[in-house]
Amino acid sequence: MDEVILRSERLTKSFGKFIAIDNIDLKFKSGIITSIIGPNGAGKTTAINLLTGALHPDKGKVFFKDKDITSLTPDQSVKHGITRSFQIMNIFPMLTVLQNVELPLLSLLGKNLKWFYAVSRYRDVAEEAEKILRELSLWDKRNKVAGELSHGDQRALEMGMAIAPKPEMCFLDEPSSGTNPLERASILELIKRLAEEGSTTFVIIEHDMDVVFSLSDWTIVMNKGKVLAEGEPDEIRQNKEVVEIYLGEEV
Amino acid sequence: MTWLTNTLVLSINSHRFKLVWLGAFIIFLFILPLFSGDYLLYMVMQMAILCLLSYSVNLLLGYTGLLSFGQAGFYACGAYACGKVLLAGASLLPGIVIGVAVAAIAAIILGFFCVRHTAIYFAMLTLAFGMMIFSLTQKWVNFTGGDDGLIGIPRAALNFFYIFNIKMDTIPAYYYFVIAATLIAIYILYRILNSPLGLIFQGIRDSETRVSFVGISVRKSRLICFTIAGMYAGLGGALLAPLEQTITPSASHWINSTDPIIATLLGGMYNFSGPIVGSVIYFLLKDIIVRFTMNWMLILGIIIIILVLTFRGGVMGAFRAYLLPWLKSRLRQGA
Numbered sequence: 326m327d328e329v330i331l332r333s334e335r336l337t338k339s340f341g342k343f344i345a346i347d348n349i350d351l352k353f354k355s356g357i358i359t360s361i362i363g364p365n366g367a368g369k370t371t372a373i374n375l376l377t378g379a380l381h382p383d384k385g386k387v388f389f390k391d392k393d394i395t396s397l398t399p400d401q402s403v404k405h406g407i408t409r410s411f412q413i414m415n416i417f418p419m420l421t422v423l424q425n426v427e428l429p430l431l432s433l434l435g436k437n438l439k440w441f442y443a444v445s446r447y448r449d450v451a452e453e454a455e456k457i458l459r460e461l462s463l464w465d466k467r468n469k470v471a472g473e474l475s476h477g478d479q480r481a482l483e484m485g486m487a488i489a490p491k492p493e494m495c496f497l498d499e500p501s502s503g504t505n506p507l508e509r510a511s512i513l514e515l516i517k518r519l520a521e522e523g524s525t526t527f528v529i530i531e532h533d534m535d536v537v538f539s540l541s542d543w544t545i546v547m548n549k550g551k552v553l554a555e556g557e558p559d560e561i562r563q564n565k566e567v568v569e570i571y572l573g574e575e576v
Numbered sequence: 577m578t579w580l581t582n583t584l585v586l587s588i589n590s591h592r593f594k595l596v597w598l599g600a601f602i603i604f605l606f607i608l609p610l611f612s613g614d615y616l617l618y619m620v621m622q623m624a625i626l627c628l629l630s631y632s633v634n635l636l637l638g639y640t641g642l643l644s645f646g647q648a649g650f651y652a653c654g655a656y657a658c659g660k661v662l663l664a665g666a667s668l669l670p671g672i673v674i675g676v677a678v679a680a681i682a683a684i685i686l687g688f689f690c691v692r693h694t695a696i697y698f699a700m701l702t703l704a705f706g707m708m709i710f711s712l713t714q715k716w717v718n719f720t721g722g723d724d725g726l727i728g729i730p731r732a733a734l735n736f737f738y739i740f741n742i743k744m745d746t747i748p749a750y751y752y753f754v755i756a757a758t759l760i761a762i763y764i765l766y767r768i769l770n771s772p773l774g775l776i777f778q779g780i781r782d783s784e785t786r787v788s789f790v791g792i793s794v795r796k797s798r799l800i801c802f803t804i805a806g807m808y809a810g811l812g813g814a815l816l817a818p819l820e821q822t823i824t825p826s827a828s829h830w831i832n833s834t835d836p837i838i839a840t841l842l843g844g845m846y847n848f849s850g851p852i853v854g855s856v857i858y859f860l861l862k863d864i865i866v867r868f869t870m871n872w873m874l875i876l877g878i879i880i881i882i883l884v885l886t887f888r889g890g891v892m893g894a895f896r897a898y899l900l901p902w903l904k905s906r907l908r909q910g911a
Contacts, residue, residue, distance in 0.1 A: 377789070403791030415789075417782035419846075420775075428779045431772045432791035438800075440773040447772070490791055 330355035330526055331376065331407075331494055336385035338375055345371040346382070347550035353494070353528055358520050360529045360537045363547035364570065369530045370412060372547070373496045377409050378402040389494070403432070406493035410483045410500060412530070418472030422463055425471050425482055426454045429489035453489070461485045461515070477508030481515060488519060497529045501536055509533070513540060538562065605755050609748040617751040621819055623859045624758040628812035629836035630843070630851035631765055632805045637837070638845030639769060640801045641781035642694065645833045646686070646702030649709035650679040650806040652828030654813030656713065659726040659823045668734040668744055672757070672814045679810020680803055682709075687802035691795055694784070706833055713825040725824030729817050744818065754815050761811055766848060768804065777801050838880060844890025853891050 331353045338346040345368045353359050361369050374380040376387055378399045386395045389405055397405065408429075417425050430450050431437045445451060458464040461481045466474065471482060480500060487495050500516065501509040513536060520527050531537050537544060538558045545555040546567050554564050561567055609617055629647060636642040658675030662668070686705045690698055713720045721727065731750055735741035744750045768774050776797050779787045784794045817823050835858070836851075843854020861879065865872040887894040 379785070379789075398793070399785075399788040400791050400793045403789060408791075409789055411785075415783055415786045417779050417786060419782050420778055424775055424778075428775055428787070428792075429790035431776065436772045437776060437792055437797075438773060440768050440771045442767070443770045444772050444775055450772075486786070486790060 328355055329353065331387070331389050333376065334386045334388070336372070336375055336382050336387065338371055338380060338382050344550050346375060348385070349547075349550070349552050351376075351545065351552065353526065354543065355493075355526045357542040358516070358527045358529065358540055359543045359545065360531055360541035361545045361547060362531055362534075362537055363553070366549075367547040368550040369547055370498055371550075373409060373498055373528075373530065377407055377496060400432075403490055403492070406491075407496070408487045408490055408492040408494075409496040410487040410498055412498040412502060414476075414479055414483060414503075416471050416479055416483050416486065418470070420471055421467065422469050422471050422474065422482060423454060423458065423467040426457050426485050426489050427451075429486050430454060433490045457485050457489055460519075475508075477504050477511070480504055480508065480512055484512070484515065484519075488523070488525060491523075492525055494526045494528070497527060499530055499532060501531070501533060509536070516540065602759065605759075606752070609751055614747040617747050618819075619859070619863070621751055621754045621815075623855050624754050625812045625816050625819075626836060626839060626859060627852050627855040628758060628761060628808050628815070629832065630839045630855050631762065632808035632812070633833075633836040634840045634845055634851050635765065635769075635777070635801060635805045635808065637840060638847075638850070639774065639781060640777040640798065642691075642798070642801075643699045643837070644690075644702040644802075644805070645699055645830060645837075646690075646704075646706030646709075647805065647809040647836060648828050648830055648832035649686075649702075649706040650683055650809035651813040651816075651832050652709055652713055652823075652825075653679040653682045653806075654810030655817045655823045655827045656720060656726065656813075657810075658814035659729045659817040660719075662729050662732050662818060663726060666732065668732045668753070668818065669736065671732065671818070672811070675814025675817070676807050676810045679813065680807045683803045683806025683810075684799070687799045687806070691798035691802055703830065703833075706828065706830055710825060710828040710830070713828050720825070723825060725822055726817075727822050729821045729823065731818040731821065750819065754819070757811070757815060761808065762852070765804075765808070769848065773797075773800070838876075840890075841880065842883060842890055844892035844894075846889055847892035847896070850890055850892045857891060 329352050333349065333351045336346055336349050336351070349372070351372065361372065363369050371380065375382050378397045378401065381396060386393055388394065389407065394402060394405060417428065427444055427450055430453050434449050436447055436450060439447070455464065458467055463478060463482060463485070466478065471479065474482065484497065484500060487497065497516070501512050504512060516527060516529070517540065519525065529541065541558060543555065544558050544561045546553040546561060548570055553570070554561060554567050608620065629651060632647050633644065636644050654675035657678035658671040661671040661674045690701045690705070693701060714722060731744045733741055733743050734753060742749065744753060776787065776792055780794055780797060788794050813827060816827065839854035839858040840851050841854070842858055843850035843852065861876060862872060865875045869875065883890065889897065
């Protein structure tokens with residue numbers, strides 16, 4: 326369980342003169358929930374962008390199960406088993422809820438170039454989509470247009486899209502942002518359940534400290550493009566430096 | 577009577593109701609030659625060709641979120657290729673097939689450069705490539721005949737080995753061929769748009785980053801879409817060549833790219849039947865307004881402005897959003 330599934334070596338990325346990620350080595354162990362925290366502009370999202378292929382680093386390398394995946398494009402990295410959700414809601418607003426989860430399944434099941442029969446004719450896609458929607462409790466709303474769902478439901482749907490390709494590793498970028506406390510609780514519940522049931526390793530970026538400490542087994546604290554500290558949530562809570570730069574106002 | 581209105585209310589939105597309408601429309605198209613003159617048939621064929629072009633535009637615009645100003649280029653590719661093949665003495669089917677194939681090849685090559693970009697850059701690139709094809713049709717005199725174009729293209733017979741041999745010289749005969757080809761093409765597009773591939777196109781329209789993060793190459797899918805769109809424009813052009821029997825560079829003029837865009841917006845770009853409705857209305861509007869005033873563009877412009885400002889979904893969108901609920905409530909009151 327403790328083996329490292331994804332790691333980066335001296336990852337560096339700058340935008341103009343601003344160094345977003347400064348020479349960092351990250352390690353993610355498989356089978357546990359890791360969270361990345363840090364103040365705004367710490368480079369959390371940039372780090373995920375680099376690890377999932379949305380951006381390519383200026384320097385450094387990314388290894389997934391000891392395979393160099395630094396220069397993969399997002400669709401290739403999904404095929405290797407890495408998916409993600411986004412900080413800013415990213416679903417298909419004009420498609421129905423059902424279509425939203427069918428789409429991620431097409432590539433997984435090798436149906437993305439089928440062009441003649443209706444999507445519903447492919448049994449494996451339909452069955453898998455139903456399973457996911459039931460898990461998310463969205464099955465009753467399957468024929469609704471996704472853009473018309475409540476914010477919390479859209480968040481859940483996006484998570485469903487991230488886990489639909491059955492990834493080995495899934496990055497969730499602030500999965501609870503913009504939700505009310507009730508929705509947040511159910512989303513956390515969902516993440517917990519998915520992590521326990523499935524074989525997916527989750528990495529979560531969060532602002533909300535309750536989320537971090539209740540959910541994760543390992544915490545990485547970032548600041549100004551560097552890793553400030555990492556450890557078990559309890560250790561982090563007591564780390565003086567971390568408290569100073571980040572937790573000070575909240576604890 | 578209550579029974580009747582109830583059934584009407586129930587059926588008005590159902591699949592079967594649509595099929596009945598569709599069946600009636602197709603039957604109408606096929607019996608039209610029995611009671612109409614050649615001019616009307618010629619008009620309907622022009623509408624069908626505009627309709628194919630509009631589907632070509634709408635596959636990109638409404639379903640994949642790409643605005644192309646270059647579809648006239650592929651239209652011309654189809655027209656010239658078909659014209660050349662027919663002038664060489666081939667029969668109709670090879671002419672059409674080669675016309676579509678040439679348009680597809682052109683779309684793959686130009687699409688390779690275009691699909692890397694989106695929005696305004698994509699639109700400008702397609703416009704530029706369309707204009708390149710326009711000047712090519714004018715300047716490559718040896719092959720295209722320059723400004724005179726290809727003249728005397730025969731309306732070759734439709735034969736398939738020795739199985740059948742149908743003469744196409746009369747307008748009604750060619751009319752049936754055009755209508756059949758258009759209907760088949762539209763049916764195939766309908767299947768494509770409801771298939772996994774079509775779902776991917778619509779996903780790209782909604783969010784391309786999301787599509788790439790579910791493991792699908794956006795660029796490749798866009799190229800496939802651009803190629804299919806090119807084939808539909810090419811089919812329109814290929815059908816035009818034997819109809820007009822003359823093809824000039826005006827086929828590749830950008831106006832043939834913008835007419836279908838306007839027709840699509842008129843009909844409604846998020847509705848499958850939008851391009852059909854739009855093409856027919858656009859054609860009729862043009863034809864009717866032209867009889868009253870030379871400034872038909874002005875009137876058409878006003879109509880389009882009203883449509884864009886008030887009914888974003890075009891005629892079909894308005895039908896669905898306003899007319900259909902109103903009709904239902906009226907019927908319910910009656911019942």
